Amino acid sequence: MSLLISEPALINVPCVVTIPDIQHEFFPEYFDSNILAWRDKFYEHSINTCKAVLTISEYSKKTIIDKYKIPEDKVYAIHLDSSQEFYEYHNEDMNQRVIDKYQLPNEFGFFPANTWHNKNHINLLKAMVILKKKFIVKINMVFTGSAHESIKSFINENDLSEQIKFLGYVPQEEMPYIYRNASFLTFPSLFEGFGIPLVEAMRTKTPIVCSNVGSILKVVGDCALLFDPLNPEDIALKITEVLKEPTRIELINKGINHAQKFTWDRCSKTTLEVLKRVAGEGS
Incomplete structure (x- = not known):
């Protein structure tokens, strides 16, 4: 039995969502039915509700934009680094x-x-x-x-x-x-x-x-x-x-x-810039 945690249906403050990738759109056979149902239900809602989407590569950014038909400037590709x-x-x-x-x-x-x-x-x-x-x-x-x-x-x-x-x-x-x-x-x-x-x-x-x-x-x-x-x-x-x-x-x-x-310094600074911009839009 799988337990799925739903996201808030209504958010009253400016928000940012992180979506690392949408692998399930390319290889749905690698996911169980509960995970697929959860992603189908909540990914699009989250993307449409939030002020910005963070992801981890230019490839993920492109696929998210193409799938959900959202403006390019709403999605930010921020690279990770090693530990x-x-x-x-x-x-x-x-x-x-x-x-x-x-x-x-x-x-x-x-x-x-x-x-x-x-x-x-x-x-x-x-x-x-x-x-x-x-x-x-x-x-x-x-x-x-x-x-x-x-x-x-x-x-x-x-x-x-x-x-x-x-x-x-x-x-x-x-x-x-x-x-x-x-x-x-x-x-x-x-x-x-x-x-x-x-x-x-x-x-x-x-x-x-x-x-x-x-x-x-x-x-x-x-x-x-x-x-x-x-x-x-x-x-x-x-x-x-x-x-x-x-x-x-x-x-x-x-x-x-x-x-x-690839540096965590660059990753954190860019992330903070996005959060500040979104917070500013809500003030």
Whole structure:
């Protein structure tokens, strides 16, 4: 049984609503009927009632405007950033503890994500099969979270268990060290409102190979190798390219520069400016 909390039907003060994305409009099959009903009922009401809409990427802004037919200047795309742990200095003792705790391989690709359908784990695993059979490349992959049954079945049926490690829950202070030990971040998601792991990778000098869809394109700019997330062969090909040293160095250097676009200072200042403007209109 799901409990849905309704939003206020009538708001007597100027208000701002945050809508990170409208993924349900693109992939309704990934949501249960209660969530879909709630979003159908309240998203449009909230957007029409509020004075401003905050969202987390230019892609989300465009899709919200297109869906709800609202003025462009009512929606503000305000980028997020990685957590503070990704700004802290590297601690070699902590690094070794993380390696030992999770028994990390010497070389591996990293994909930090829940195993939701939109994260697209299966196509990444299919790419690993192609890498092993066609390219004769045996890649280790490390995932956060836990595998659901369909993923476990695919791994067992395709003899991938020795190449796969699911870490379960990883405390936030350990996450930067897993990135720093990874050969690359792979991010095959079918839909993202933003994609914070992309910024986390840039901050830890981890080269990125990722999907060429939605908000991901704007977040990574030119500092990632892009693939079609529905094409496992393309994913496999791009992984072989990200392993080449000249490509890795180029992507890392571009990522260091590109990461400067994302700061919590800029995020908070822009958010405060919107709130002040809305409050001023109501005075």
